[in-house]
Amino acid sequence: MESYFVGENLWEVVCGNAVVAPEDTQEKADVLKDWRMKNAKAEFLFKRSISHGLFEHIIGCKSASEIWITLDGLLNKKNMARLQMLENELANTTQGSLSISQFFLKIKNLCSEISLLDPEEPISEARMERHIIHGLKREYIPYVTSIQGWDRQPSLLEFEIFLLHKSL
Incomplete structure (x- = not known):
């Protein structure tokens, strides 16, 4: 997913230096509009790419970054359990x-x-x-x-x- 977001120039709103929306001021109206568009695209990509079982975990997320953090937490727990199981199998x-x-x-x-x-x-x-x-x-x-x-x-x-x- 990371590679795809980078390729689509969306990584900055997912896990880069623009994970938080800029202030809603007159001077930054264009920057905010650009951020909202990129964030919406990234959220759409997440929602189209994940299984139904994971969707319920991200439904309340307010940004692409929040979705990334939520999925990372869920999937890394599974990976850590799988890693431990494989380490045990290797040892035995x-x-x-x-x-x-x-x-x-x-x-x-x-x-x-x-x-x-x-x-x-x-x-x-x-x-x-x-x-x-x-x-x-x-x-x-x-x-x-x-x-x-x-x-x-x-x-x-x-x-x-x-x-x-x-x-x-």
Whole structure:
């Protein structure tokens, strides 16, 4: 949504430096008129873009900025709950009956989704590798131990290929 509002030159009334209507004075009549037009367009875009379930939360909002703040609060709570659920799933994921490729893919997908929800703290390859090592079947522990003694640690892809060859 942010990109669209920026492209339509409406971001300033949503979350920029013009979120509050200018004073209604003779000198600022044109500025106020412009603000009202941009705010109305932004409100219209919000109302046309959101689901019926969210609409009831914004019905009382007086400006596009207020709608943005309301939606941000609602959706970020859901994102934080989803983020916590994914973090818990990542911490508890084990290889079980999955092949090496399936297990690596599952961890990578979880990490990717977590990183999308929390872009300020993306999951590093090293952290991903730690989760993989933690969840591997016991039969792979000797191989992991041998890798830890190497001068140069393998990339995640090299690590996966190494374990794939050991599982054949």
